[in-house]
Amino acid sequence: MSRILTLNAGSSSLKFGLFDASVPEPPLVASGHVDSIGSPNAGITVKAADGAPLAAEGPGPVKDHADALDRVLSLVARLFPGAAVDAVGHRVVHGGPDHDAPVALTPAIAEDLDRFSPFAPLHQPHNLAGVRAAMARFPGAVQVACFDTAFHRRHPWENDTFALPRAYYDKGVRRYGFHGLSYEFIAGHLREAAxxxxxxxxxxxxxxxxxxxxxxxxxxxxxxxxxxxxxxxxxxxxxxxxxxxxxxxxxxxxxxxxxxxxxxxxxxxxxxxxxxxxxxxxxxxxxxxxxxxxxxxxxxxxxxxxxxxxxxxxxxxxxxxxxxxxxxxxxxxxxxxxxxxxxxxxxxxxxxxxxxxxxxxxxxxxxxxxxxVPTDEERVIARAAARHLEGRPYPTQRSLR
Structure with a gap:
């Protein structure tokens, strides 16, 4: 069965979700998280869409995000042996000045995104490590990057700039904003509920x-x-x-x-x-x-x-x-x-x-x-991955400039 895997790396955590890719609005199949990465008391939990526990590991040591990701992928493969992962959606914290929508990843794009690691050192390296590991584990899957900065990329100019010489703005020294996947989910929730x-x-x-x-x-x-x-x-x-x-x-x-x-x-x-x-x-x-x-x-x-x-x-x-x-x-x-x-x-x-x-x-x-309102960044990532699988355009914000 066709699945979408989502990976959301935080500074000391890793959230993941498995979604059914057979319908335009992919429903959640299972989700989980790794807490306290880098400590001797890390834990890994996986639960079904209805909240029922499926697996748990720890507390115990999880060395780093690479170790956490490897164990997550092994758990997913063991729990869902018949699942074919056709797309992997990644939270990537920093997309720079040019990315205002999700993008299908290539090794070259992933390498280019590493330029922004100094801007988000707690997140970007872990996000890109997840990209490379997923590319290696699922070589036939579509890899989609969803940027935390993208939701903010249509700010009015005065909300986007610093009072530095203008050449720095042109070089990308500007206000980007983050947590965009969360804000996109909340905006979508309000559109439907209020x-x-x-x-x-x-x-x-x-x-x-x-x-x-x-x-x-x-x-x-x-x-x-x-x-x-x-x-x-x-x-x-x-x-x-x-x-x-x-x-x-x-x-x-x-x-x-x-x-x-x-x-x-x-x-x-x-x-x-x-x-x-x-x-x-x-x-x-x-x-x-x-x-x-x-x-x-x-x-x-x-x-x-x-x-x-x-x-x-x-x-x-x-x-x-x-x-x-x-x-x-x-x-x-x-x-x-x-x-x-x-x-x-x-x-x-x-x-x-x-x-x-x-x-x-x-x-x-x-x-x-x-x-x-509980946020759901993984659902936003899964929707973007589903759009790429189906070849549908991704809606972007109307420019306010």
Whole structure:
């Protein structure tokens, strides 16, 4: 039976899905994930489309993403021995200035995409390692890259540029935005479930170990908190978020730090982990309730509120806020902290609905609706792969330039 395999590599995780490729809207057959890659306590789980467990391994060591991918592919082959993988869809974080839609991969395109690894060092190398491994394992399958940056590639110019000499913009030094697959899913969900909101002014908060926010106008991205790299904007699990560039000059001149040391600091030792001195896991920080953990959560929610106001200004108003991602979907505390005191913008939370993790958590009289929508990046990837298999064109955003 014809199948589509999706691979979604995060900074310390790997999500995968197996979809039925025989219909235009491919249904999920099975999904799974590898957690805590690089630690001795990694785990691999696989479940059926209805959530029933199919397989589990660990806790135990998973050395790196290459090791995780090899074990995932072996598990899939063992669980579905009759499945013919006709297409593999890959999440590729950075597509640069030219890729505004999914693309069928060749070795040459994969090599070219490696140019953007310095812009997303926690993700791009792992994404491309998955591409090469899947090409080797499934040589007859169509390999499709789906870019996290593509959804943002039609920003207005002023939302896309830095105030540097214009030659740098032409060289690709610009604001790209990330988490585009998640935002594309949310936009599609709103189009089907809440068409009036879809045509309005919506801020989506994708909150997880990686975190960003996106301003949607008529379902299109017009602003994002992330910029040139996946470091900008909100603080994240181990990434710093917004930072005065003068801090980098100080670290180089006064602390004598090299580029590699600064990269390690900003990508792997900062964010919630650096602020708390404890963990990058919001669940653990909420349970710990130490002064440092409370301060880390306070800074995280403060930055979200600040960016919410800024994106509302980009949109010229606000009709809805959507929380998604691991923290956005599950942390009642974070959602409450973000919404607290936002009556001035027309946003009022229903505490009981928030405590119940309801799909809509705004108060009945709130002018701004507040939704909680689980994201599904794998489904977006599977749809793109199915389009390539069938030779259908992929819709892109209308240009706002």
């Amino acid at each position: 068409p009036l909101l879809h045509s309005g002014r919506v801020v989506v908060a994708h909150l997880g170990n990686g975190a960003s926010m996106c301003a949607l106008l008529d379902g299109r991205s017009v602003g994002s908190t992330m910029g040139f790299s996946a470091l900008d904007g909100l603080p994240m699990g181990t990434r710093c978020g917004q930072l005065d560039p003068g801090v980098l000059l100080y670290l180089m001149d006064q602390e004598g730090m090299s580029a590699a040391e600064i990269t390690d600091l900003l990508y792997r030792k900062s964010g919630l982990l650096g602020l708390s001195g404890l963990s990058n896991d919001m669940r653990r920080l909420e349970a710990a309730d130490t002064p440092e953990a409370r301060q880390a959560i306070s800074y995280f929610t403060f930055r979200i509120r600040r960016e919410l106001g800024a994106l509302a200004a980009v949109l010229g108003g606000l009709d809805a806020v959507v929380f998604t991602g691991g923290i956005g979907e599950n942390s009642r505390l974070v959602r409450a902290r973000v919404c607290d005191g936002m009556h001035w913008i027309g946003l009022d939370l229903d505490p009981d609905a928030n405590a119940a993790n309801a799909p809509e958590i705004s108060a009945k009289l709130s002018r701004v609706r507040v939704l909680v």
